[in-house]
Amino acid sequence: MSSIIQLLPDHVANQIAAGEVVQRPASVVKELLENAVDANATDIKLIIKDAGKALVQVIDNGKGMNVTDARLCFERHATSKIRLAEDLFSLSTKGFRGEALASIAAIAHVEMKTKQDQDELGTQIVIEGSKFVSQEVAVLPRGTSFAVKNLFFNIPARRNFLKSDTVEYRHIIDEFQRVALAHPNIYFTFYHNGSEMFNLPPTSLRQRIVNVFAGKTNEKLVPVQEETDIIIIQGFVGKPEFAKKSRGEQFFFVNDRFIKSGYLHHAVMAAYDGVLKDGAQPSYFLYLTVPPNTIDINIHPTKTEIKFDDEHALYAILRASIKHSLGQFNVAPVLDFDRDANLDTPYSYKDMKGATPTIQVDRSFNPFSDDKVNKHYAAPSSYSRKTEATANWESLYVGLKQDTDFDTEGGEMSFESETVTASLFNDEEVEQSVNIAYQIHKKYIVSPIKSGMVIVDQQRAHQRVLYEQFLVNMTVQQASSQQLLFPLDLYFSTVEIELIAELKQSLINTGFVFEDTHGDHVVISGIPVNVTESEVSIVLEQLLSDLQDGIPSSSFSQNDTIAKSMARSLAVKTGTALSVKEQENLVNGLFACKDPNVSPFQKPTFITMRVEDIDKKFAL
Incomplete structure (x- = not known):
């Protein structure tokens, strides 16, 4: 009977290991950047094309490798960082993964150029899918250059699982930022499709x-x-x-x-x-x-x-x-945050000494005397002046003229009467049109209907109304916009600026007007009519938060995501008091929607209670 268990060939084992090591182009970026840092490089360049799918190249000026090391680095479990098993628990480098370069070489076209400082010539190696194509001597600068091209070229299924270029590019930026922030003493530059995205000279940690x-x-x-x-x-x-x-x-x-x-x-x-x-x-x-x-x-x-x-x-x-x-740094509140500044000592009194108060004692005062008021008691002078000023207060009103147009002693006042016209509606219709909506706990709106009453969740209902409005505006591309007297200048990170630039057309369809979008800021001169100036930054921050996992590829999905995010930000929140008119408009707006039953996030917006159900409650 033949054996069941067999050893896998090296190229198959490397491809299996690559499934754990290399999940996306950002994984290659992480490995190559960390290897460059461990090589004591002081200048590292990262070059990307097509979000890493076509090219990931890292060039450093580290210590490089000789001919033997250049060939061995692509072997499985080959490393310069580990000698004993105990070294795994005292790592001072970026860590050890013995199958990293071997796994990358198994699923891509790899070209490596390396040279040590003391050598006159360097080594150039080309590998395609774990197969050594060439190894040559070349004139190279000090350091190492890894160029990984056509990632997953021999595993189409893995390549099909990659996300859009925007998502993959964001993952690459995340890995680059993590390494760059950890080593402020290294010069980092980052190029994507020929454009310089980051230029980070050696600086302090804060800078x-x-x-x-x-x-x-x-x-x-x-x-x-x-x-x-x-x-x-x-x-x-x-x-x-x-x-x-x-x-x-x-x-x-x-x-x-x-x-x-x-x-x-x-x-x-x-x-x-x-x-x-x-x-x-x-x-x-x-x-x-x-x-x-x-x-x-x-x-x-x-x-x-x-x-x-x-x-x-x-x-x-x-x-x-x-x-x-x-x-x-006075960021957190202190205990005396309700302190009255008027009680502070003025600066002019800083060096003054307090005067000793004088005490006057009436030694002849007898509390058991029959007199109600002790005549020998000497009141303070200020008190005396006060009593003298108010003793004859009736004299203040002597000679006041009675310039009134009506008799105050029982006279009748006449008012202009209004003519009561006939009502446009009968009394029953007026009773039905008054107070048709009531707010409970600043959360629910109760409105009577023919069969009973409907209870509406005001936040979810407003989300549904805004969601459908934004979808219509983005689809028809005829959104109204209100111009700002002073344009808003909002600052964002590099990744956020890239996202806003990609969403720019969809945001314009909702009513935003962009004057400028470059560098680290966005200038907005117009906003949708149902957005206030103070809500602009909140809306954009919520939108960027909802799109952390990537922007949908299709335009409908992209519009749907933007409409949901803006509806979440702008909807009236639980705990907000609404006037009767606002309650009526919200209820009418909800039932004018195409799908009033659920919010954009598939949660019920209202429930109904029949009169029969209420009667059953009282029958118990």
Whole structure:
């Protein structure tokens, strides 16, 4: 009987490993950038074409490799970072993944050029799908260049699972930002389809954050600094007034490695307790330094999750450090926030000494005397003046003329009477038209109908009304716009600017008018008629938050997403008091919709109660 278990060929094993290592072009960017950092490079260039599907190239000026190392680096489980098993628990580099380059070479066309400083010539290797095509000697500068072309060319199924260029490009930017923020001492440049997207010279940590996210990032940052025996914390947190709906600007770095930690994120949110609006997310850039032997970074394939030895202590220290920084820079509220400034001591009285008050005692005063008022008691002079001024108050009204046109002593006043005309409606119709809607707990609107009554959720109903209005405007492309006297100048990060530029035409169809969109800001000169000037930034932030996972490829799906997001932002919220007219308009607007039964998010907008159901309640 033949054997069932067989060893896989190397190229098949490499393709299987690539499924775990290389999920998308951003995975290749992460591996190559981290290898360049570990090579002690001071200048790293990232070149992308077609969101990484056509080309991902990383050029560095690191220490390079000799001929033997250049060939061995594409073998499985080949590394320069690990010698013993114990080294896995004391890593000071970006980590070890032995099948990374071998997996990339198995699913793409790879061209590597490398040269060490002491060598006169370098090595150029070309690999296509794990097959060595050529290895030549070449004249090269110091460092290494990896060019990965035609990703997943031999696995069409994996290539078909890639998202649109916009989504893949955003993932690449995320990986680039994480590495660039972790190493402010390295010069990073990023090119996409021939255009320079980032140019980050070596700077301080604060300036690197400002250069990456642009806009008015500098004025948002509050420094955090703490040093203990088990952890060193440094970095910056954002001021509460600049908090956004999205969680884009939240970064944890442990020993210069980006990580994700819901536990530490909860510590940050606990420090902001009481100073953030509901649903708001603060920005933070926190760099934690801990002994390498107290963490385990190999619990996740992407190495973005870390297990700490003493998580509870780190939680308490991080929370206290952020809370201290917010209070130190007067960001968090102080205890005497209701203090009256009028009670403060004037500066002119700063060096003056207080005068000793004088006390006057009437030694002849007898509380048991028969006299009601002690004549020997000497009142203060101010009191005497006050009583003299008000003693004869009746004299103030002597000689006042009675210039009145009517008799105040029982005379009758006549008013011009109004002629009552006949009513346009009979009394029954008037009773039915008055107070047809009532608001309960500033959340529900109750309106009578022929069979009973209808109870409408005001927030969901308004979402449905706005959603259908925006869809019609974007489809017909005839939305009304109100021009602003002073254009709005809004600042966003580089990624957000790219999203707004792609959504620009759809936003114009809803009523927005853009004067300029470039750099790190957007100039808006017109807004939809049902949007106020103060709501513009809220609407755009909510839209960017809803599109974090990518923009839909089809135009209908894109319009649908924008309409839902804007309806969510602009709909009247629970807890808002509405006038009777507003309640009636909302109910009438809801039942004029094509689908009034559910909100844009498929939740019921109203329920009905028949008179028979109410009668049954009273019959119990």
